[in-house]
Amino acid sequence: MAPNGAIHETARIHPTALIEEGVSIGPRSSIWDNVHIRHGARIGHDTIVGEKSYIAYDVPIGDFVKINAMVYICAEVEIGSGVMISAGTTFTNDLYPRALDKELRGLETSAVTEETLRCIVEDGVTIGAQATIGPGLTLGRFSMVGMGSVVTHDVPPFTLVVGNPARPVGMLCACGPRLVSHGEFLAASPDARWTCHRCSRVYGREGVSLVIVSDPHGPGVIRA
Numbered sequence: 001m002a003p004n005g006a007i008h009e010t011a012r013i014h015p016t017a018l019i020e021e022g023v024s025i026g027p028r029s030s031i032w033d034n035v036h037i038r039h040g041a042r043i044g045h046d047t048i049v050g051e052k053s054y055i056a057y058d059v060p061i062g063d064f065v066k067i068n069a070m071v072y073i074c075a076e077v078e079i080g081s082g083v084m085i086s087a088g089t090t091f092t093n094d095l096y097p098r099a100l101d102k103e104l105r106g107l108e109t110s111a112v113t114e115e116t117l118r119c120i121v122e123d124g125v126t127i128g129a130q131a132t133i134g135p136g137l138t139l140g141r142f143s144m145v146g147m148g149s150v151v152t153h154d155v156p157p158f159t160l161v162v163g164n165p166a167r168p169v170g171m172l173c174a175c176g177p178r179l180v181s182h183g184e185f186l187a188a189s190p191d192a193r194w195t196c197h198r199c200s201r202v203y204g205r206e207g208v209s210l211v212i213v214s215d216p217h218g219p220g221v222i223r224a
Contacts, residue, residue, distance in 0.1 A: 008045075026063065044081065062123070064221055076116050080123040082222045086147065088130040093117050095135060122157070123222045124174060142174045142224065158203075158210040171210045174224035175199040185210065 007013070011025045017035040025031065026045035037043070037055045044063035049055065053071040061067075062081030072090045073079070095115045101108045117136030121127075125139045128147030139145065143155040146162030155161050160170040160178060168182040173196035179185075180194050186208065193213065194203045201224070202214040212224055 014051075020057075032069075050087070068129070075112050076118045077121070078118070079121045080125070080141075080222075082124045083121055084126045085121075086127055086129040086131070089127050089133070090131075091119055091133045093119065093135045124224070126176075142172065144172055144176075156209065171203075173199060173201055173203070174212070175201070179203060179210075 005022045005024060007019070007023065007025045008027045010027045012030040013019060014031060014033040014035070016033045017031045019031065019037050020039040022039045023037050024042040026043060026047065028045055029043055029047040031037065031049045032051040034052045035049050038057035040058040041055050042060045043049070044061060044065065046063055047061060047065040049067045050069040050071065052069055053067055055061070055073045056075040056077070058075065059073055059077055059079070061079040062083065064082050065079060066084045068085065068087040070088050071085050074091050074093045076093045077091045093116050095117055098108055100106070119133060119135065120138045122139060122141040124142035126144045127133070128145055128149065130148045131145045132150045134152045137151060137154050139155045140157035140159065142158050144160045145151055145155065145166060146160065149162050149166040150164040151161065152165040158172050158174070159168050159182070160172050161168050170178040170182055171180050171185045172178055175196060175198050177196055177198050179196060188205060190205055192205055200216050201212055203210050204213040215224060
């Protein structure tokens, strides 16, 4: 990641993008048309920010991230590496979403306060198109949110959630395919194993969590 306030010489910035002071953009990253990135945001290397997306101030975004068009990332969201955020995704952070302040005498501040809730998107997560992510949540490593879902609870690692409100329906490999339904996973014996047909990684249970037992590929740009 580039130092604070530095845009690497290999980064590509569309002339219509609005990049405020103090933004960091790493090597080989691309910022497309009409993107707005607020002051203090930090974007890693080999990351793409699609057209008409908004990234709030001080938001950290990792390496090898794909942000599609018209994505809204508000303050206090943290995006890991290897994350895909599909078109039209909206993040939220407000515990008491009102236009007026608590005294009802003026507009509520848009600044971060003690009532602003933090959202963490861990490495390898995929968020489907038009999804809405509620405030104060953690999306676990390599989890996936189905398109159009409304997420109101934390999502465990390697878990697929869909619907409104989003609910777990399956367990996924780090490379994407579904290994087993969520119900079958919870009912399986502690020594059960699942092998991905696409990449040959082998998974097992650790309590109610899916874990990698064997990885023939070794560590990649992020560890699965």
